[in-house]
Amino acid sequence: MxxxxxxxxxxxxxxxxxxxxxxxxxxxxxxxxxxxxxxxxxxxxxxxxxxxxxxxxxxxxxxxxxxxxxxxxxxIRGSTEVTLLGPAGQPLVAATLGGSIGTPEDGIEAAVVEFATLDALSAAQAGDVKNKIVFINERMERTKDGSGYGKIVKNRVQGASVAANLGAVALVIRSVGTSDERFAHTGRMQYDVNAPRIPAFSLSNPDADTLSRQVKANKQVRLRLKSTARELxxxxxxxxxxxxxxxxxxxxxxxxxxxxxxxxxxxxxxxxxxxxxxxxxxxxxxxxxxxxxxxxxxxxxxxxxxxxxxxxxxxxxxxxxxxxxxxxxxxxxxxxxxxxxxxxxxxxxxxxxxxxxxxxxxxxxxxxxxxxxxxxxxxxxxxxxxxxxxxxxxxxxxxxxxxxxxxxxxxxxxxxxxxxxxxxxxxxxxxxxxxxxxxxxxxxxxxxx
Amino acid sequence: MxxxxxxxxxxxxxxxxxxxxxxxxxxxxxxxxxxxxxxxxxxxxxxxxxxxxxxxxxxxxxxxxxxxxxxxxxxIRGSTEVTLLGPAGQPLVAATLGGSIGTPEDGIEAAVVEFATLDALSAAQAGDVKNKIVFINERMERTKDGSGYGKIVKNRVQGASVAANLGAVALVIRSVGTSDERFAHTGRMQYDVNAPRIPAFSLSNPDADTLSRQVKANKQVRLRLKSTARELxxxxxxxxxxxxxxxxxxxxxxxxxxxxxxxxxxxxxxxxxxxxxxxxxxxxxxxxxxxxxxxxxxxxxxxxxxxxxxxxxxxxxxxxxxxxxxxxxxxxxxxxxxxxxxxxxxxxxxxxxxxxxxxxxxxxxxxxxxxxxxxxxxxxxxxxxxxxxxxxxxxxxxxxxxxxxxxxxxxxxxxxxxxxxxxxxxxxxxxxxxxxxxxxxxxxxxxxx
Ligand SMILES: [Zn+2]
Ligand SMILES: [Zn+2]
Ligand SMILES: [Zn+2]
Ligand SMILES: [Zn+2]
Known part of the structure; x- marks a missing residue:
């Protein structure tokens, strides 16, 4: 039939x-x-x-x-502030990742250590990461089927706990998104039950570029992070x-x-x-x-x-x-x-x-x-x-x-x-x-x- | 020679x-x-x-x-908040215009009256504008020589004083810019010495679209404006x-x-x-x-x-x-x-x-x-x-x-x-x-x- x-x-x-x-x-x-x-x-x-x-x-x-x-x-997202410290303090366009805890009221100020991928972070020594802000600087690939997203969204979802287990005080990732306009991508992140909870942020692609140029030019790059994110x-x-x-x-x-x-x-x-x-x-x-x-x-x-x-x-x-x-x-x-x-x-x-x-x-x-x-x-x-x-x-x-x-x-x-x-x-x-x-x-x- | x-x-x-x-x-x-x-x-x-x-x-x-x-x-720009009031209160992407005064600490909340151009505003009756927020909704034309800018930048420079002379409590303009990305355009505004000073804002093009759709659908559109702008x-x-x-x-x-x-x-x-x-x-x-x-x-x-x-x-x-x-x-x-x-x-x-x-x-x-x-x-x-x-x-x-x-x-x-x-x-x-x-x-x- x-x-x-x-x-x-x-x-x-x-x-x-x-x-x-x-x-x-x-x-x-x-x-x-x-x-x-x-x-x-x-x-x-x-x-x-x-x-x-x-x-x-x-x-x-x-x-x-x-x-x-x-x-x-x-x-609740609350407010987000990410500032590249330097002679003038440049504000970066950032988003607190969904589910992240906030920072203490005075914020978190620390040196930045950059990794190309989550795997590179996973392979790092705790000594290189301890008390630092981890920056995962991986760019999403543009494809018709959107498969670039699935490849690197783990940076957003798992990054904070991988960094926290190595002693990092916060996570900052390059946005899991393809745009060169100055917008930060949010999305859900998740904490491992066994890892300390640290706040997690994304930077817009142009701002990730700025941060990475600073890291490459100057070993002492510091960020100040503030977020009033919280869970009700x-x-x-x-x-x-x-x-x-x-x-x-x-x-x-x-x-x-x-x-x-x-x-x-x-x-x-x-x-x-x-x-x-x-x-x-x-x-x-x-x-x-x-x-x-x-x-x-x-x-x-x-x-x-x-x-x-x-x-x-x-x-x-x-x-x-x-x-x-x-x-x-x-x-x-x-x-x-x-x-x-x-x-x-x-x-x-x-x-x-x-x-x-x-x-x-x-x-x-x-x-x-x-x-x-x-x-x-x-x-x-x-x-x-x-x-x-x-x-x-x-x-x-x-x-x-x-x-x-x-x-x-x-x-x-x-x-x-x-x-x-x-x-x-x-x-x-x-x-x-x-x-x-x-x-x-x-x-x-x-x-x- | x-x-x-x-x-x-x-x-x-x-x-x-x-x-x-x-x-x-x-x-x-x-x-x-x-x-x-x-x-x-x-x-x-x-x-x-x-x-x-x-x-x-x-x-x-x-x-x-x-x-x-x-x-x-x-x-000093300080912070800017423009909220489209309604059942849920939608935040609009806005910029306080350069040189604008700020709002009172509690902000300004008022009904919105939309005008297509500065000329249309100039021709308005004070009764239509008094105690309202004036919204000039004119879109900049994209041209190779940038001449679209010169044609409507007066909305930004003069709009606040024209509106204030008619009794408006604030000015909001569509950004003097061509992008459909969600960025508000700043730039200098100026006050007439003889006009009351009211705060002035721009909305990104997509946000001006949102506001204008609301105005067209609903005569009772209200905005809340907050700005801590000030002059040192x-x-x-x-x-x-x-x-x-x-x-x-x-x-x-x-x-x-x-x-x-x-x-x-x-x-x-x-x-x-x-x-x-x-x-x-x-x-x-x-x-x-x-x-x-x-x-x-x-x-x-x-x-x-x-x-x-x-x-x-x-x-x-x-x-x-x-x-x-x-x-x-x-x-x-x-x-x-x-x-x-x-x-x-x-x-x-x-x-x-x-x-x-x-x-x-x-x-x-x-x-x-x-x-x-x-x-x-x-x-x-x-x-x-x-x-x-x-x-x-x-x-x-x-x-x-x-x-x-x-x-x-x-x-x-x-x-x-x-x-x-x-x-x-x-x-x-x-x-x-x-x-x-x-x-x-x-x-x-x-x-x-
Ligand atoms: Zn989604
Ligand atoms: Zn979805
Ligand atoms: Zn300029
Ligand atoms: Zn210039």
Whole structure:
């Protein structure tokens, strides 16, 4: 039996062409960043974002619009000051890394020791590091698939504890980002339970250049670091859920996910306002079709992706055995797009259907991909339960210029590019929700992240 | 009699080709922004910059290296906070304008009224503005010659007093800059003596977009403004002067100027580190020639261009009648280049020589220009005394992306482009310093700026 009828495929093609004519996705992002703005987990902005999402899904005609309470960490950035000491004391553009402790009130003043990589730091003698500020000066590589990020993000995540175990008093890293504009990249860092806790900062690329030039010219470079970062007790946030109900297989679910929280420095237009807009708009366009899909399309706007995925974990916990009725899950969390490749993790016997799906997107210029996709951070808990994932890979060439910086604003959102992504997600979701048969199940694995 | 001998022209060509092979100009900027960094008039950075310049000119072999004391205003930016009030309170990226007073300690909170232009504000009724925050939302146009700046910089300079005369409590303008990165542009504002003094701010272009979207969507938009800006008593700074002595007409001077001070937000790499590097390096390359020019080349690194030109005025005051021995003056203060046009203000009978000069630069792709050039801000006092000016026009297409922002860093300096500018300035200075006869004199005019 065929995966799809000719009518299904014709509807998918019409949906795609409709999206390419112009969608409301840009308007969704614009509204979110204008009415709400930054929305760090647990902040007033996060609360406002939940209200915004409830309102918007309701107004757009989603059904079953509801929240799902999620406990989230509550970290406060406070103020950050990094000063290159010298005859005049040059302020450097820096960000305290997410989760970092602050400094004592008077700050930390110490000599700087530079390392090219985390491995070089790991190999250092404690004598070279003790009582110093460790500076990891590794530049992220710009690639279309964003793979440069995964290669060096460990500097941000693990650097502080590796440095602290060698006796360092603080960590400063070159931003894990590709831009030469003067923006520092934040993002989550984590402390080893066994290491002393020291504060951790990133410098913008131009400021890392300045510091490194000073280190190379002068062995006695000193920095003064001040941060009032601190952790408050956990707060409540919520996943926001809305559905486009299926017809005769309404209890089977195609999940479209994105995250509602953002970092505090920028507006979260690309991370992940764009993802929110893509999945909301893809579902909305499907809801306007005359030929409704037989399965239900569920949009889940996850709480707290950035600070430990507690929204995604809570969603997976609350669905219980319902995970068996999640036929396929997709997430959008790499900016505006365009979608350039279709990765998956589905049963091998479904790969023929995936290829037909890709063909249905044909004018969008999307390559076939691998069947080893993770599907994205928020889908981790579902995937570990065995839910197959489709991973439309978005072009990330420019994403890491603004990702996790103050510069993540609407000015970086190109409406036409966003429409292409909406088209791809809409076609994929529609075809997943009309397909005869499912995409198999994955072998369950423990979720440990 | 010919303006130049064949040997002069051959030397100029060799000088040009030497510069194009690679100069030390990038190294000069790098050293200035790394060793000193920001250098607002009267600040510790400004003092360090004077020391840096004395050292560098000395080490490069300039003669008569000296300072000339200059009294400069001492404005302190302090901290700036602009918050778009709403359910979550969105921080906007803003800069307090140079010279602005601060706000009361608790800040200013008021409704926003938006105007498209300063003219629209001038035409407003006091009733529409009274007790409100005026927002002038005019976008600077990107042009090669930077003319978009001159068209709207009055918003920054005059906006506060126009608004205050109508009863406004503060002024907020869209940055006078072309970038869509999230940087606010500072620059000097001035108060009318007869208007009440109100604080004045700029928003980055993306933040002006956010505010304007809110104003359009919601008539009750409110901002909270906080600034600890203040004025201290004037401080001493200095012009730094160094020379490449001429041979048989050493008492005649070709002046190469740039300014040593910068705004406090960025590193002053383009404004005016690049100009400093261009004129210093052009003179240095000339000093290395076997055929020395007969006139003296004098490099003047002016104090305090940004806050009222007190360095340029002091230089003109101290030379007294010596201005008659200033044969030609040139300034570099629009970034890295390349030089694309040769404007002048010289005696009409010298225009043939200027055209020959332009031909001597030929492979650099430089157009002929007008004979109505101002020559640049720091040359104003000299020009008003009658000194002819040569104005190599630098391509300013990208300059106003970073000008007066935190993003004015070495990352924006392209060494090859800078070398082209050095080549043009070096050829012009060399030919001016070897020319038979002078460039005439201009009619003296009062200097009022
Ligand atoms: Zn994300
Ligand atoms: Zn993120
Ligand atoms: Zn300037
Ligand atoms: Zn300047």
């Amino acid at each position: 065929a995966d799809w009828t000719e009518a299904d495929l014709a509807t998918a093609a019409a949906l795609r062409d409709r999206a390419l004519k112009g969608t409301s996705a840009y308007e969704h992002v614009s509204s979110l960043v204008t009415e709400v703005g930054p929305r760090l987990a647990g902040s007033a902005g996060d609360e406002a974002a939940v209200r915004w999402a409830m309102n918007r899904l309701g107004k757009l005609g989603f059904t079953g619009v509801r929240t799902q309470d999620v406990l989230v960490p509550r970290w 007790p956990p707060a409540w946030s919520a996943n926001v859920i809305g559905e486009i109900p299926g017809t005769d297989r309404a209890n089977e679910i195609v999940l479209l996910g994105a995250h509602l929280d953002s970092w505090d420095l920028g507006q979260g237009a690309l991370d992940d306002g764009a993802g929110v807009a893509i999945v909301v708009e893809a579902a909305r366009l499907i809801s306007r079709l005359d030929r409704k899909p037989s399965r239900t399309i569920r949009v889940v706007l996850f709480a707290n992706e950035e600070f430990g995925l507690s929204g995604a974990k809570e969603y997976a916990r609350q669905i219980g055995d319902e995970h068996n009725r999640h036929v396929l899950a997709m997430e959008a969390d790499t900016g505006i797009g365009p979608v350039v490749r279709l990765d998956t993790q589905v049963a091998p016997e479904s790969l023929g259907a995936i290829e037909k799906m890709r063909k249905a997107m044909e004018p969008l210029v999307i390559e076939g991909g691998s069947n080893t996709a993770s599907g994205g951070a928020d889908l981790g808990p579902l995937r570990s339960l065995g839910v197959p994932v489709l991973d439309p890979v978005l072009d990330a060439s420019l994403y890491f210029d603004v990702h996790h910086t103050m510069n993540d604003t609407l000015a970086k959102v190109d409406a036409k590019v966003l429409d292409q992504s909406v088209a791809a997600y809409a076609v994929a979701a529609y075809l997943a929700a009309t397909k005869q048969g499912n995409f198999g199940r994955l072998a369950p694995v423990p979720f440990n992240r | 010919a303006d130049w001998t064949e040997a002069d022209l051959a030397t100029a060509a060799a000088l040009r080709d030497r510069a194009l092979k690679g100069t030390s100009a990038y190294e000069h900027v790098s050293s200035l922004v790394t060793e000193v960094g920001p250098r607002l008039a009267g600040s510790a950075g400004d003092e360090a910059a004077v020391r840096w310049a004395m050292n560098r000119l000395g080490k490069l072999g300039f003669t008569g290296v000296r300072t000339q004391d200059v009294l400069v205003p001492r404005w 008593p004037p401080a001493w700074s200095a012009n730094v002067i160094g020379e490449i002595p001429g041979t048989d007409r050493a008492n005649e001077i070709v002046l190469l100027g740039a300014h040593l001070d910068s705004w406090d937000l960025g590193q002053g790499a383009l404004d005016d580190g690049a100009g400093v590097a261009i004129v210093v390096e052009a003179a240095r390359l000339i000093s290395r020639l076997d055929r020395k020019p007969s006139r003296t080349i004098r490099v003047v690194l002016f104090a305090n261009e940004e806050f009222g030109l007190s360095g340029a005025k002091e230089y003109a005051r101290q030379i007294g009648d010596e201005h008659n021995r200033h044969v030609l003056a040139m300034e570099a203060d629009t970034g890295i280049g390349p030089v694309v046009r040769l404007d002048t203000q010289v005696a009409p009978e010298s225009l043939g020589a200027i055209e020959k000069m332009r031909k001597a630069m030929e492979p650099l792709v430089i157009e002929g220009g007008s004979n109505t050039a101002s020559g640049g801000a720091d040359l104003g006092p000299l020009r008003s005394l009658g000194v002819p000016v040569l104005d190599p026009v630098l391509d300013a297409s990208l300059y106003f992306d970073v000008h007066h922002t935190m993003n004015d860093t070495l990352a924006k300096v392209d060494a090859k482009v800078l070398d082209q500018s050095v080549a043009a300035y070096a050829v012009a200075a060399y030919l001016a310093a070897t020319k038979q006869g002078n460039f005439g004199r201009l009619a003296p005019v009062p200097f009022n700026r």
